[in-house]
Amino acid sequence: MAEKIKVKNTIVEIDGDEMARVMWAWIKEYLIKPYVDVNLEYYDLALPKREETKDAITLDAAKAIAKHGVGCKCATITPDKARVEEYKLSKQWTSPNATLRAHLDGTIFREPIICKNIKPAVNSWKKPIIIGRHAYGDEYKAAEFTVPAPGIVELVYKPADGSKPTTLTVHEFKGPGVTMGMHNTEKSVRSFAQASMTYALQRKVDLWFSAKQTILKQYDSYFMNIFQEEFNKRKGDFEKAGIIYWYTLIDDTVAQIMKHPGGILWATKNRDGDVMSDMIASGFGSLGLMTSVLVSPDGKMETEAAHGTVTRHYRQHQQGKKTSTNPTASIFAWTGALKRRGELDNTPDVVKFANALEDANVKTIESGTVTSDLARLIHETPKPPEGSYVDTEQFIKVIAKRLESNI
Numbered sequence: 576m577a578e579k580i581k582v583k584n585t586i587v588e589i590d591g592d593e594m595a596r597v598m599w600a601w602i603k604e605y606l607i608k609p610y611v612d613v614n615l616e617y618y619d620l621a622l623p624k625r626e627e628t629k630d631a632i633t634l635d636a637a638k639a640i641a642k643h644g645v646g647c648k649c650a651t652i653t654p655d656k657a658r659v660e661e662y663k664l665s666k667q668w669t670s671p672n673a674t675l676r677a678h679l680d681g682t683i684f685r686e687p688i689i690c691k692n693i694k695p696a697v698n699s700w701k702k703p704i705i706i707g708r709h710a711y712g713d714e715y716k717a718a719e720f721t722v723p724a725p726g727i728v729e730l731v732y733k734p735a736d737g738s739k740p741t742t743l744t745v746h747e748f749k750g751p752g753v754t755m756g757m758h759n760t761e762k763s764v765r766s767f768a769q770a771s772m773t774y775a776l777q778r779k780v781d782l783w784f785s786a787k788q789t790i791l792k793q794y795d796s797y798f799m800n801i802f803q804e805e806f807n808k809r810k811g812d813f814e815k816a817g818i819i820y821w822y823t824l825i826d827d828t829v830a831q832i833m834k835h836p837g838g839i840l841w842a843t844k845n846r847d848g849d850v851m852s853d854m855i856a857s858g859f860g861s862l863g864l865m866t867s868v869l870v871s872p873d874g875k876m877e878t879e880a881a882h883g884t885v886t887r888h889y890r891q892h893q894q895g896k897k898t899s900t901n902p903t904a905s906i907f908a909w910t911g912a913l914k915r916r917g918e919l920d921n922t923p924d925v926v927k928f929a930n931a932l933e934d935a936n937v938k939t940i941e942s943g944t945v946t947s948d949l950a951r952l953i954h955e956t957p958k959p960p961e962g963s964y965v966d967t968e969q970f971i972k973v974i975a976k977r978l979e980s981n982i
Contacts, residue, residue, distance in 0.1 A: 577982065580928050582613035583920040586912050587639045587877075589671075590619045591649030593884035597892055598902040599649040601968055605975040606932060607909055610982065611925075613916075616643065620651050620671050622662045633671045637678035640877050644919055647912035648675075648879040649905065672869075675877060676710050680763075681869040682770035683708045684840070685852045685881050687859035688866065688903060690940045693952050696858045702838035704855050707774065708848025709767040712759035715845050722752040730756060764798055768805040769872035771842040772820075776812055777874075782820045784842040785828035798844065856881060863901035863948050868911060878911035880904030897966040899947035906936050906974070928982065935978040944973045 590596060607613075618636035625632060640646035652658060653670040675681070686705040722728065728745040745754055768784075775782035784802050786795035799822055806813070806820045813820060823831075825847060832841070843851055856865045865881035881904055888898040910929040917925030940949060946967065950959030965973070 579610060579612040580924050581922075582611060582913070582916055582925055583922055584916060585614045585616050585643045585645075586916055587636065587643055587646035588615040588617045589636050589646060589648035589651075589877075590617065590621060591651040591884060592621050593650075593652065593886055593889035594892060594898065594900050595650035595880070595882075595884045595905065596621065597889070598900060598905050598967060598971075601971050602902060602906055602909060605971050606906065606978065609975075610928060610978070611913070613913075620648075622652050622654060622658070622664065622668070625668050625671070626662065626664050629665075630668045630674075633668075633674045634678065636671075637675045640675070641679060641871075641875060644875050645912050645916045646877040647908045648877055649908075650880055650882060650884045652884055672879075673710075675869060679869060679871040679875055679877065680766045681710075681871045681875075681877070682767050682774075682842075683710050683848070684774055684868045684870060685856070686866050686868070687855060688864040688907060688937065689859065690864070690937055690949075692941050692943070693860045693864070693949065695860075697833060699834050699836055700858065701836040703859070704832065704835075704837045705774075705778070705780065705840040706848055706852040706855055707767075707771045707840055707842040708852060709764070709843065709845050710848070711763045711767075711845065713757050713845040714755075717755045717757040719755050720753070722748050722754055724751060725749055728754045759794075759797070761797075761801070764801050765805065766872045767842070768802045770870045771802075771840065772805055772809050772812075773872065773874050774868075774870050775818060775820075775840045776809070776816055778840065779816050779818060781818050781839045782813075782842060783828060783839055784820070784822050785825040785847070786822075786844055787825050789824065795844075802842075852881075860952055861901075861948055863904055863946075865904055866907045866911060867904075876912070876915045878908045878915070880908050897968075899964050899970075900967045901946040901948050902967055902971055903936055903940070906971075907933060931982050932974075932978055935974050935981055939970070939974045939977055944970065946970055 590599060616639050618632055620633055620636060651671045654664055654667050659667055684705055684707045686703045689703055725748055727747045730743040730745050732741040771782060786798050788795040788799050802822065856862050862882040867879050867881040869877040885900050888900045891898050910933050913929040914926050945953065945964050947959050947964045950964040954960055954963060
């Protein structure tokens, strides 16, 4: 084996839960540690550790990424009531991803991993469609109220300086109904626009942004205008990179996406991104073939898999059974972090290794060595044929063998 490739600066490693954690350890053992000499600043965000530290470790991890500029994260559990009981937690700790997003002021970008033997559901899609989701505010931070009887619902703004309030009538109810008030902030929207511009320039792909300002004439126009302002500041960068920025209505964008070859970054508001990222993932294959990248306005980056902790497979693993869980997105979390570290450090050999590992992963799939979820996609059947797939550890070992012959 050749001498290990030296990574100049630190990568923040964030460990996670359940089957994702098991795969994470195998990826390090077989695909990272044998080839790369890297200083990993380690944070264990498994639920027991979050409980032990009263979730302080999550914020510590976020601060470390802000300091070092690059992190890679294993999937983690966001506990519901059942998990509180299972893990004997003192409370329902918030989503680690939400804490990371908030501290880094980041935007999430999700991108499918393309394999020749996995046919997209949409025939026109030839290149990845990256979804950028503004993961703050709107419906997800809304105040909701079930109206019990006739009455008037009003929206009231009380200026902090004590000047006269502004009151708008939302609706005069003649009977029961439901109402909602939602918000966003100039700072958050501008950070979203800046991160989207930054990532489009990094990836050298056209940037689309879509909303519905014809209906939400103030709310969505606010987003649209800020995006235009931020683009105007970086218009020269876009021209130099040979890419464009384009705004259109969300319904028009959806119609055009279905006939587009791909190779673009589609920036979306919170709920739009939540929905459309799953559509794109399913259309190209599955969440097991989708990366997730958190980018701050100033280019700090945290990479992870788009999927969760794969609880069902973890239960089988606990019983000593082999599972065929797809580690591809987790592998790409590592390669994404290595590539970004190499770009920041100006160490092309690190970037070259990350690309070689991605290529080994994709070519392993394309050669027919796959996990059960991929076998279902290839054979287009709810249940993969017997013998058409390998278990997780075998899959990773085959990638390692291919990688060894490629570097």
